[in-house]
Amino acid sequence: MWEELLYESGLNEREVNSIMILGNNPKMKASELAKELKTTRLDAYNSLSRLQEMGIVTVTADRPMLFSSMNVLESIEHIIDMRKQQLNRLTEGYEDLSKNIKAKKPVASKTQSNADDPRFAVLKERSHIYNRLKKMADESEERLILMLGHYGILHLCRNPTALEAVNTAATRGVVIQIITQLDSKTVRFFKQLNDSVEVRHSNELESLGFVKDKSEVVQYLNIEDNPVGRGKDDAALAIESQAFADSHLNLIDTIWENAVLFETAVARYTENKINDPLKLTIGEGSFLKNVTSALGINEELPEDDTPFDPEAFFAAGNEVNEARIQLSEGKLSNLKVLGIDISLMLRQIGNRVGQEISFSLRSIENDIEFLDEIMDWWEYAGLGNLQYDVDPTFHVKVGLNHPPLEDPDALPMWEMDDGIIEGALRHRFSKDEDIVINRVEGTGESDNLWNYMIVKQSHEPTELSD
Structure with missing residues (x-):
């Protein structure tokens, strides 16, 4: 949609709405625009001021002043031209300044931080977070883990460059593991992943993030409530630390082992039934103690060597054999003796x-x-x-x-x-x-x-x- 392109250009919601309204209704008062935007006149003036600086909004000198705007198409073309001019000026300035500069190897100072020291950065907005994921996928060598929660797969598929980078990493031989919480609305999006990507379902991990090899972690701090929104309020912390990555991987590996295979979990929505493996607890306590007690082996092993006594040896063996015969009678009470509940x-x-x-x-x-x-x-x-x-x-x-x-x-x-x-x-x-x-x-x-x-x-x- 046209509004989305305006958002991509860096305009906020109020500025985009101002263009949409003024483009169809020229020569409006600030108070009238504020009423349409359902905001205060001061906020409307602030938006109009920025759009005037960009050359999108014009003012008719009157009492009160009347505001008009380019239409959506003209606004986008105008912004594109502005960005091109800015990029050209930046490129020309860089070329002029770099002509006579010789590359010099920087001398490390004692105060300079070690390259292996932990580093972190705050990422805001979903587009920047998934740009970081693309970089992680491009640089990954052994393993890349994506924790996507309920709707992360939707966000990944709506970012084609990040999705392509993940699939390309998988074809390079990088182990790609995805832990998700499957939903009937998102199952179809997993078809866009490379066949070698491993996907498992788990309800034990609700947090979102990514882990690359044993060096980098991206952990979500905030995510927009609307799953199909643009993610303007999304925020994440990117941490480059081997120790932090190791601790994350220990937790993830435990959850991964207990997670349900994708094909099994998908049956919930294709066959309307739960096919997940059922893991049973058969009992509690020390089974060694239960078995030895059931067999009548109640004496503790001696700490010192004792002389071999053949009669005592065979007598003890006979007692154990008799106990085993009794346990083999097939009674449920015998299972309880062994600690099986x-x-x-x-x-x-x-x-x-x-x-x-x-x-x-x-x-x-x-x-x-x-x-x-x-x-x-x-x-x-x-x-x-x-x-x-x-x-x-x-x-x-x-x-x-x-x-x-x-x-x-x-x-x-x-x-x-x-x-x-x-x-x-x-x-x-x-x-x-x-x-x-x-x-x-x-x-x-x-x-x-x-x-x-x-x-x-x-x-x-x-x-x-x-």
Whole structure:
């Protein structure tokens, strides 16, 4: 658009709007322009003054003064001519001054800073930040990491020179890694990346920035709220420091290992389901201690050498073998002895199922309608019944068709069943930082085993949309 070209020329929003208004409505009073701009007369005069200095706005001597402007096309042509003249004067001046100057090698002084000392610079506006990314991509030798958050890929693709530099670096053999938070609106933009660029999805890293090799980091300080805006308010800190880059890489590598492959994460939007790998915690504590205790090896190893006793050796071996035979009987209680918590594992599986159900219902904006759908699914699956109430706070009552059993060798499927509703509620409501979900014991009856309290952090009931 024409306005964008005027922005690129260095004009601010009020100056651009002044040109647009005056170009179509010549001979306006400053007060009339201020009203159109929805600003004060003083601000309007300031904008008109700068545009007069540039030769874009002219004044008709009258009482009060009347202002006119070139139209948009004439304004852009005028600015281009000005920039060309400035560049020509700069080039001529440089050539005149450099004719008789001989290159001299500067002598390093004792006070001169070391080239390896950390250096930093503040970058303002998105265009300048991505110009720095282009430079980093051009100079990268081994590795370039881009942390793009939700909409960084959109900004990268809207800056063709930076995008080309990143893709060119990838073809040179530089390892390009991108950590992003995939969104249905931005998935298609990743097709513009070179095939060798590695992309992973992670919700653990929201900050934006770039890391080149082990030498340079660009960290965003501020980003414009509007994802499709021009990024005039974007700001970043560029830091050239090996120590700082190393510390950043340690964090990034940890997040990268736990991030989800791009193809797997994309399935959320192409297949409407979560295919991310499910990582289970099977237990806690020292497994060495659990195993030795289960095998009856309770004595500590002697610090000093002791004479070999064949009878004691074979007796201890027989005891261990008998313990192993007992553990091999296939009882769930034996797994607990070894520190493997089946209840915890089944609850985690249930949480994942609940997350997938909530994800499939994400298009439902009405919270009550969402709960109604969950209740219908719960009953249709034969898991039990769900109810919600508002006394004393909004909560969901969980009833199971297969409640907990006292048998230690029974497979605790109730943990998975309850985990499903827990996962669905947390996935739906925990995105709001002000909402807390607490699981509390119910009456103990089969239709009210547990309650999930959905409350504000101020301990007031949450107002669900209806």
